[in-house]
Amino acid sequence: MNTAPQTGLVLPELAGRAPEPSTSRAAEGCAIFIYIYIYFFFFPPATSFFFYFLAADPAVISPQDPTLLIGSSLTATCTVSADFHLRAEDLYWTLNGRRLPAASYAALGPTTLSVALARLNGSKQQSGDNLVCHSRDGGILAGSCLYVGLPPEKPVNISCWSKNMKDLTCKWAPGTEGETFLHTNYTLKYKLRWYGRDNTCQEYHTAGPYSCHIPKDLALFTPYEIWVEASNRLGVAVSDVVMLDILDVVTTDPPADVHVSRVGDLEDQLSVRWSSPPALKDFLFQAKYQIQYRVEDSSEWKVVDDVGNQTSCRLAGLRPGTVYFVQVRCNPFGIYGSKKAGIWSDWSNPTAASTPRSERAAGGCDPKGGEQNTTLRRELKQFFGWVKKHAYGCSNLSIKLYDQWRVWLQKSHKTRNQVLPGDKL
Amino acid sequence: MPRPSLPQFPRVQDEAGAGGDSWGIFAFLCAALCNLPAVPALNGTEELGAGQSIQKTYDLTRYLEHQLRTLAGTYLNYLGPPFNEPDFNPPRLARAEQVPSATVDLDLWRGLTDNARLAANYRAYSRLLCYLRGLDGQAGTAELRHRLGHFCSSLQGLVVSIAGVMSSLGYPLPAGPAGPPPPPGAPAAPNDFLKKMDDFWLLKELQTWLWRSAKDFNRLKKKVPPAVVTLRLEARGF
Numbered sequence: 001m002n003t004a005p006q007t008g009l010v011l012p013e014l015a016g017r018a019p020e021p022s023t024s025r026a027a028e029g030c031a032i033f034i035y036i037y038i039y040f041f042f043f044p045p046a047t048s049f050f051f052y053f054l055a056a057d058p059a060v061i062s063p064q065d066p067t068l069l070i071g072s073s074l075t076a077t078c079t080v081s082a083d084f085h086l087r088a089e090d091l092y093w094t095l096n097g098r099r100l101p102a103a104s105y106a107a108l109g110p111t112t113l114s115v116a117l118a119r120l121n122g123s124k125q126q127s128g129d130n131l132v133c134h135s136r137d138g139g140i141l142a143g144s145c146l147y148v149g150l151p152p153e154k155p156v157n158i159s160c161w162s163k164n165m166k167d168l169t170c171k172w173a174p175g176t177e178g179e180t181f182l183h184t185n186y187t188l189k190y191k192l193r194w195y196g197r198d199n200t201c202q203e204y205h206t207a208g209p210y211s212c213h214i215p216k217d218l219a220l221f222t223p224y225e226i227w228v229e230a231s232n233r234l235g236v237a238v239s240d241v242v243m244l245d246i247l248d249v250v251t252t253d254p255p256a257d258v259h260v261s262r263v264g265d266l267e268d269q270l271s272v273r274w275s276s277p278p279a280l281k282d283f284l285f286q287a288k289y290q291i292q293y294r295v296e297d298s299s300e301w302k303v304v305d306d307v308g309n310q311t312s313c314r315l316a317g318l319r320p321g322t323v324y325f326v327q328v329r330c331n332p333f334g335i336y337g338s339k340k341a342g343i344w345s346d347w348s349n350p351t352a353a354s355t356p357r358s359e360r361a362a363g364g365c366d367p368k369g370g371e372q373n374t375t376l377r378r379e380l381k382q383f384f385g386w387v388k389k390h391a392y393g394c395s396n397l398s399i400k401l402y403d404q405w406r407v408w409l410q411k412s413h414k415t416r417n418q419v420l421p422g423d424k425l
Numbered sequence: 426m427p428r429p430s431l432p433q434f435p436r437v438q439d440e441a442g443a444g445g446d447s448w449g450i451f452a453f454l455c456a457a458l459c460n461l462p463a464v465p466a467l468n469g470t471e472e473l474g475a476g477q478s479i480q481k482t483y484d485l486t487r488y489l490e491h492q493l494r495t496l497a498g499t500y501l502n503y504l505g506p507p508f509n510e511p512d513f514n515p516p517r518l519a520r521a522e523q524v525p526s527a528t529v530d531l532d533l534w535r536g537l538t539d540n541a542r543l544a545a546n547y548r549a550y551s552r553l554l555c556y557l558r559g560l561d562g563q564a565g566t567a568e569l570r571h572r573l574g575h576f577c578s579s580l581q582g583l584v585v586s587i588a589g590v591m592s593s594l595g596y597p598l599p600a601g602p603a604g605p606p607p608p609p610g611a612p613a614a615p616n617d618f619l620k621k622m623d624d625f626w627l628l629k630e631l632q633t634w635l636w637r638s639a640k641d642f643n644r645l646k647k648k649v650p651p652a653v654v655t656l657r658l659e660a661r662g663f
Contacts, residue, residue, distance in 0.1 A: 058516075064617075064618075065618070094507065096507070097506030097510055125502075125503060125504070126565065127503055128505070129505065130505055132618075139516065145618050145621070205567060
């Protein structure tokens, strides 16, 4: 196509096509020219193209938008409308933009061309494979979207939890992992075991792609049946039914106000205190707690399991002069008198504290003394710098402040170079 | 604040060769000056606001243009080849006339009054927004749906912004599709392939409109401020 955008008018290539008869068509033609002008004025094409304006469908493809199983075969036909003066020999097919071999074509009539597709693979995109019938010069006459895939498999691993007995969130896993050629719709359904009416969950994707949240109208003390239906164009699959009572899957917020402090001068102990999550007092359940802690530089957590329902605990057997990170979580149990445990909450945000430094290492006759002093001095300098910036002067100076600074150091990854391994003993 | 003085007038006069618009402005200014003692200085600030609104609207069209590039790329990949091929150009079917076209004769475009220019933009984006909202709700990944939603909100912002410019310049909003009514008489595509073509053309028209709007608002930007500033300072002078 010859284009000269600056001159203003461009003639589209109409070689081999009958001229449009009526004046309305001519007016439409004018509109095209102007369109092309503006089009090229704004973004000139890299390659030539064929452009024409149609009032009726130029061709019809059959089958239109079929759904097929992977591995099946298909014969599609393209029938050109009489107005277009095209014959079967003037047509060709493409699938997803790639031309199909002429060997698979067959002329079924003067204006009808068919193509045979064997052993189809799954659709390249969920919107369907694009099977297109073209005229010889590349123009698109008609298209059909092929949906090729597999029926869904039943979803598995349904697990649910209720936050403070107020709602229910469930998640599941799809039966087939990996690619799904067809779009699959998941519906979570639930009903009271002995009442019969199915309900559908409405809020999806609240805790990941395969999850749903039921915010209200949930009954307690009575079992629910919950299941997930997966459906796509090829069929439906229903998961196994899960039966549960809301009170059995209760979880709550993590404990609040976690404080970790030293126990006097004891070098190997820290005291942890927290308050129970606020929801606890409303719901007639008790809570049991778990603590986990780790040394500043390690990623290995130690768990303390036998905390019971106290809101404080003393950690013993710790290393002196070390910074520890501590987290607490809780599990509501004995809900309305039942003996079962609920589901553990999330861990609280980590809190840091350090054990007092051992007396032994502070001797002046220690050959490493000089080295330690320089390190200590450097650390102190940095500490005071930080205090000036963050602690509004020295009135709040306390060992707590020093611990906070150590946590801050850790976070800004400067610890590596400052603390010598020797100090940790 | 410096007075850009009366020389503004000769400048407007020199532009007379460019068409009737400049004479219109000049005539308006004369009429305004004659009535100036009755004109509260506050009018001046309102019209200065119009200049800022126009700038904001211009910026918004550039932002949307940028967003559209990514969105269109993702959506066309979802439609699959050949829709996402760079030289793809399917036939424009008569039914596709429903989508407002940005194309217009160049001289006609140059000669549009400010009101007509703004109204064309307002009407086009109101309808484009409708069609965009009607794009397949199940389309592709959650990420694509999220991007589409975000783009629709921004486009809604553009419609509101244009309405703001129109009212600050004293033009009435075009009657009819104010806000999003259901696409009037637009038949649903009879098959999935034609629906894909409709989606393709919708994105293309959106792209062309944003290109054109940037030029529309650039033009408006140049026209509105000088008259406004002169008016405001003349008010101070009295």
